[in-house]
Amino acid sequence: MEKLIVHGGAALKGRVNISGSKNSSLPILAATLLTKDTCTIRRVPDLSDTNYMVRILGELGAEVERASGVVVVKAEKIKSVAPYDLVRKMRASICVLGPLTGRLKKCVVSLPGGCVIGDRPVDLHLKGLEALGAVITVDGGDISVNAKKGFKGGPMNLMGKHGSTVLGTDNVMMAATLAKGTTIIEGAAAEPEVEDLANFLIKMGAKIEGAGTNRITIEGVKELHGAEHTVIPDRIEAGTFLCAGAMIGEGITLKRVMPEHMKSITDVLKKCGFPIEIGKDSISIAPNPLAKGFDLTTLCYPGFPTDMQAQFCALACAISDVSTITETIFPQRFMHIAEMKRMGANIDLQSATARIRGGQRIKGAPVMASDLRASAALVLAGLIAEGRTDVNRLYHIDRGYEHLDDKLAGLGAQLERVKE
Ligand code: EPZ
Secondary structure, three states, X not given: OEEEEEEXXXXXXXXXXXXXXXXXXXXXXXXXXXXXXXXXXXXXXOOHHHHHHHHHHHHOOOEEEEEOOEEEEEXXXXXXXXXXXXXXXXXXXXXXXXHHHHHHOEEEEEOOOOXXXXXXXXXXXXXXXXXXXXXXXXXXXXXXXXXXXXXXXXXXXXXXXXXXXXXXXHHHHHHHOOOXXXXXXXXXXXXXXXXXXXXXXXXXXXXXXXXXXXXXXXXXXXXXXXXXXXXXXXXXHHHHHHHHHHHOOOEEEEEOOOXXXXXXXXXXXXXXXXXXXXXXXXXXXXXXXXXXXXXXXXXXOOOEOHHHHHHHHHHHHOOOOEEEEEOOOOOOOOHHHHHHHHOOOEEEEEOOEEEEEOOOOOEOOEEEXXXXXXXXXXXXXXXXXXXXXXXXXXXXXXXXXXXXXXXXXXXXXXXXXXXX
């Protein structure tokens, strides 16, 4: 296992290129199963999660070639059973459910386990596929989906008690592209990554309207053909770097971003008083010693994203004020708080609300990464801490950030990756 040693206090400055979106790449790679033709996907980030998805496609029988950020898939003959040993390692592999059943009229995928950010149910995925006529059984940790006569389009509402479901919307949308008739998904997730998937499916010949809103209409077609697509930039990686640039140094510029996907994040940073400049595909930010605290609640898109909650807890430690952040999507998603408190952060957690009094210098310490975003938040905390912070279990970061340590080092951070 590896760890990242972060030496606090180094000033950040300069420019950083943002990679393609992990959360767009995963469902788009799964969607290549919907056609026997060749698909070319560009700007796929080099992460363990995308590598897992590439391996799953291969194990399902697709021919897959990967050359740096370009993945070429030809899923001519595919199997209907997803490999357990791979699927169990990555929850997002649930998004092969829709395309496999859409294409083969049946599939078996193992039930994804929970993870540290909380229980990860798939009831809404199954509700949506059943609304399309699938017969579903869950037995021995496996989900078996059957739609012998193919899917039949119909109306449904996928809103759950914590809001809409991103991958649930993806799964049902993918399955509905090959259904007979029209499908209407109310309560659909409106995230940019859902819209990016829809744009890829439309290039494949799917008939979809309303992606990026909470109501998506899909007119089924007989088959889909191959297509080429470039994945949108990763708004969560970009938001993570905006936090870093606001916390320490002389200011940084992010390149290859889509600022229109990050309004909820940049609006908060502007309100705090951080100097931000927004270009067509770039955003610049710098620290402000007089920045004000924030009061945030995580919501479904276009609200403030849950995937930025941990990073903003780290940012709050650098603001000489009180900030609060309430988590409504994954109420247990606070594994980073205990670790930050070990660094001396002044944080009070009451049910799903963290209250952070920032401004006092935090101290470096050995800390334990837990989930992807919590781990990135600990690296951010290490950037401003006094002394050395060892972020253990670095594999969590490598799951979802393309070369985060190299990119931070390129901005002047003092850090090194070593064997634990
Ligand atoms: C996607 O996960 C993202 N992952 C997550 O990012 C992100 O945190 C999440 O959406 C919310 O934005 C990918 O896109 C690969 P959900 P997903 O279904 O689709 C509940 C990261 O850090 N729910 O939108 O699995 C669920 O428990 C990752 O990059 C049900 O109740 O999340 C949660 O409370 C972490 N029943 C809420 O809905 C279901 O059937 C949102 O979950 C499905 C979900």
